[in-house]
Amino acid sequence: MSSITDSRFCEKLLSTINSGLVLIDAEGRVLLWNDWVAKHSGIPAGLAIGHSLEALFSNGLNNSFKTAVKNALSHKLPIILSNALHRSPLPLYTLPLTQQIQVRIEQSIALTPIVDEKNHYCLIQINDASMSLKRERVLQLKSERLSKYATTDGLTGLHNRRAFDERFKAEFARALRHNSPLSLVMLDVDYFKLYNDTYGHSAGDKVLVAVANALKAQVNRATDIVARYGGEEFIAVLPNCESIGAQLIAEKFRGAVAGLNITHEKSDVAGYVTISAGVATLEPGATCMAEDFLEKVDQSLYKAKHAGRNCVRYLAV
Amino acid sequence: MNPIPELHLDALIEVFNIGACRAAASLSEIVGEEVKLSVPHIKFFNSSEISAEALSLHGDRLGDVSQHFSGHFNASSIPHHIPDRTADETLTKLPSNGSQVSPEHGRVVAGYPSHTGEDEHESLHYFHGDAMLLFTEERVMEIVRDMMGSQLSIEELAEFEQEAMCELGNIILNACMSSMADMLNITLNSSLPTYTVNSSEIIMQGITATATQPLMLALHVDLTIERRYSAGNIVFLLSSSSLQELLEQIDHFVSGI
Numbered sequence: 153m154s155s156i157t158d159s160r161f162c163e164k165l166l167s168t169i170n171s172g173l174v175l176i177d178a179e180g181r182v183l184l185w186n187d188w189v190a191k192h193s194g195i196p197a198g199l200a201i202g203h204s205l206e207a208l209f210s211n212g213l214n215n216s217f218k219t220a221v222k223n224a225l226s227h228k229l230p231i232i233l234s235n236a237l238h239r240s241p242l243p244l245y246t247l248p249l250t251q252q253i254q255v256r257i258e259q260s261i262a263l264t265p266i267v268d269e270k271n272h273y274c275l276i277q278i279n280d281a282s283m284s285l286k287r288e289r290v291l292q293l294k295s296e297r298l299s300k301y302a303t304t305d306g307l308t309g310l311h312n313r314r315a316f317d318e319r320f321k322a323e324f325a326r327a328l329r330h331n332s333p334l335s336l337v338m339l340d341v342d343y344f345k346l347y348n349d350t351y352g353h354s355a356g357d358k359v360l361v362a363v364a365n366a367l368k369a370q371v372n373r374a375t376d377i378v379a380r381y382g383g384e385e386f387i388a389v390l391p392n393c394e395s396i397g398a399q400l401i402a403e404k405f406r407g408a409v410a411g412l413n414i415t416h417e418k419s420d421v422a423g424y425v426t427i428s429a430g431v432a433t434l435e436p437g438a439t440c441m442a443e444d445f446l447e448k449v450d451q452s453l454y455k456a457k458h459a460g461r462n463c464v465r466y467l468a469v
Numbered sequence: 470m471n472p473i474p475e476l477h478l479d480a481l482i483e484v485f486n487i488g489a490c491r492a493a494a495s496l497s498e499i500v501g502e503e504v505k506l507s508v509p510h511i512k513f514f515n516s517s518e519i520s521a522e523a524l525s526l527h528g529d530r531l532g533d534v535s536q537h538f539s540g541h542f543n544a545s546s547i548p549h550h551i552p553d554r555t556a557d558e559t560l561t562k563l564p565s566n567g568s569q570v571s572p573e574h575g576r577v578v579a580g581y582p583s584h585t586g587e588d589e590h591e592s593l594h595y596f597h598g599d600a601m602l603l604f605t606e607e608r609v610m611e612i613v614r615d616m617m618g619s620q621l622s623i624e625e626l627a628e629f630e631q632e633a634m635c636e637l638g639n640i641i642l643n644a645c646m647s648s649m650a651d652m653l654n655i656t657l658n659s660s661l662p663t664y665t666v667n668s669s670e671i672i673m674q675g676i677t678a679t680a681t682q683p684l685m686l687a688l689h690v691d692l693t694i695e696r697r698y699s700a701g702n703i704v705f706l707l708s709s710s711s712l713q714e715l716l717e718q719i720d721h722f723v724s725g726i
Contacts, residue, residue: 216499223495227647230536230661236633237499237616260632262661 172244172278178225178271180204189278192244192257205242212243224263224274233261235281242278258282305380307357308364316379316387323375323391324434324442331436335390335398336449339367339405339429342461344384346418347425359414359425360384366408370401386427387449395433395466402429402464410462426462428453434469445469472513472684473713473720480723481716482511485688485705488648492641496694500616505693506641508705512687516680516708521669524687524704528605531672534638538646538659539597542711542718598682598709600646600659602638602690606666608702609634615694635664641690645705652719676706684712 155161166173167187175184185200193200193208200208206218216238220231233241240256258281266273303315311319320336327334341347341363348356360380367378367386381387388405390398406429414425430453434445448469455465471478489506496504514523521531604612613633639662650657665672690703709715 216495219495219498223643223647227643227650228656229538229643229647229659230639231643232632232636232639232662234632234636236613236630237636264661265658267656267658 171280172242172276174205174276174278175266176205176221176225176274176276178273180206180221180225182208183273189244191247192249193242194245194249209243214241217241220263221274221276224265225272228265228267228272230265231263233259233263235260235285244278246282258285260284308361308380310364310368310386311377311379313379313381316377316381316389319377319379320389320446321442323389324445327391327434328439332392333394333433333436334445335393335395335431335433336445337388337390337398337402337405337429337431338381338449338453339386339388339402339427340453340457341384341409342421342426342428342457343416343419347416350416350418362412362414363409363425363427366412367405370404370408393433395431395435395468398431398433399464399466402431402466405429406462406464421461428456428461429464430454430456431464431466432469433466438469440469473716476716476720477724478511480720482508482688483723484648484652484719485511485645488645489641489690490644491648492644495640495644496616496637500694502694505691507691508688509691510689514685514687516677516683516685519673519677519680519685519687519706521673524603524706525689526603526605526669526702526704528607528702529669530606530666531669532604532606532609532634532638532664532666533601533672533675534635534642534662534664535599535601536639536642536646536659536662537597537599538657538709539595540650540655540657541593541595542653542655542715543593594711594714596709596711596715598707598712599679600642601676601706601708602641603672603704603706604634604638605702609637612637612692612694631664631666634666635662638662638664641703641705645688649715649719652722653715676708680708682708682710682712684708686712686716 166184169186169188172189172192173184173186174182174189177183181202181204182200185195185197187197190196190200195208205221206213217233220233223229224231235258238259238261240259241261242259244257244259246255246257260279260281262277262279264275264277266275303311303318305312323334326332341359344356344359347359364378364380364386367388371378371388371390373390375391376388376393378386378388388401390401393401406427409425409427410422412425415423416425417423419426430449430451432445432449432452434440448467452465452467455467456463459465485508489508493504493506496506521527610630613630616637617630617633642662643659646657646659665675667675686707688705690705692703
């Protein structure tokens with residue numbers, strides 16, 4: 153039974169280790185080349201030993217890596233070659249090497265000097281950084297999805313489009329189930345692009361915030377939501393709200409925004425910021441597709457625009 | 470504060486500026502853009518008085534790259550030849566009026582007698598300690614982002630980029646330490662760098678708690694990358710046994726020529 157200090161046992165250990173180990177001497181020649189490196193470089197130990205890395209990888213070594221090895225051998229201080237800054241300094245590839253498109257392994261390298269009385273060496277440890285990178289990417293993607301799912305519109309603090317879509321779907325289904333009325337009010341700031349052109353986008357943003365606040369102040373039922381539907385478009389979902397009630401609320405919206413008295417000299421409607429509002433109501437017992445309902449409220453907004461803006465128009469579903 | 474009155478501080482700064490030059494060369498090669506590093510001044514502290522404020526590190530969170538090193542120096546002899554300075558190790562020193570001076574030093578051979586092994590009064594001084602590079606987290610991320618050419622915000626900077634911060638610290642520490650070692654003609658051993666990032670308080674507490682020596686040397690490192698210059702917020706801190714003797718050795722060597 154061989155002892156663990158037996159050199160053959162040590163060699164076995166080196167060939168089992170799941171990362172790259174290369175030992176070079178003071179002149180940069182390879183003394184040790186473990187199985188992992190042989191496998192991923194396509195260069196067997198027999199061919200590697202005795203040669204310098206530059207000779208073995210004549211096309212593959214960049215200056216940073218060469219400088220690092222030079223420094224490790226001369227100053228004998230340990231060096232880290234981070235994956236972030238160096239990516240794949242050595243030509244090592246994922247297996248099988250015979251695949252058509254060779255993928256270079258993302259590497260994380262440490263150069264550790266080894267000094268004994270007579271000689272010095274440098275141990276090059278190579279770790280495959282692909283797994284950590286994959287993990288990072290997965291986390292990044294998850295966090296992006298979470299951000300998207302966040303339901304608040306950054307600028308106005310209202311529900312965002314995604315939140316509206318989900319809410320509307322739910323309320324629509326409920327209204328059908330319970331045979332209860334459901335109203336939508338879609339509104340749009342009149343001549344908003346013109347406002348931006350006249351007063352600048354920053355001022356435009358402030359108007360949107362002011363409008364959003366004015367709208368929010370008009371709804372006080374927990375089930376009613378006001379959302380930012382588009383750039384200058386807003387939409388309110390009013391469950392259990394009949395057409396008359398919805399039109400009244402829409403008129404309150406219109407009045408509240410007009411009441412802000414924000415100067416808009418280029419507006420053809422009034423000298424201040426106004427909104428046009430379209431209302432649509434799904435009456436109890438009526439049925440349609442959710443998309444048709446949205447289409448209807450869109451049409452009623454269109455009617456309001458065509459009626460001269462700064463007004464409310466209603467369409468039955 | 471100069472606890473070692475015989476020390477010529479500017480001689481010491483020269484040693485570290487050579488290190489800074491080396492580090493800048495390595496960094497420039499990695500980034501592919503011009504990186505400049507310089508050490509404008511040196512300070513000494515009692516280990517007990519070290520604090521983020523004293524080091525002018527203004528930030529909530531600090532990064533700390535640390536390497537433990539050891540070596541031997543011969544206390545009774547002065548090295549009898551200067552290791553060659555390479556052509557690009559020109560000295561960039563910032564005198565107090567802020568203008569840049571780049572003297573080029575020619576090769577000088579010291580005329581000191583060499584001490585042979587037969588001298589019984591020689592003693593090999595073993596020393597060891599910690600070399601640390603401290604940055605405000607904000608600053609180091611800025612640097613790493615610049616180095617990676619990345620547009621990521623601080624929140625988006627992934628964990629694997631911490632390895633990059635570790636490398637940045639490692640490059641600067643190695644350059645300063647090797648510069649010292651060259652002056653003393655000795656071999657230094659060092660551990661691989663470790664990197665921690667934490668609140669300023671915790672980092673500083675860690676440093677004062679583990680300081681085994683009464684004296685510490687602190688250098689401010691100015692780094693310019695992609696022509697974006699921003700002084701401060703990088704500090705090289707050295708805590709070593711026999712720090713006094715080490716520094717005296719270096720001083721004798723550099724200023725005695």
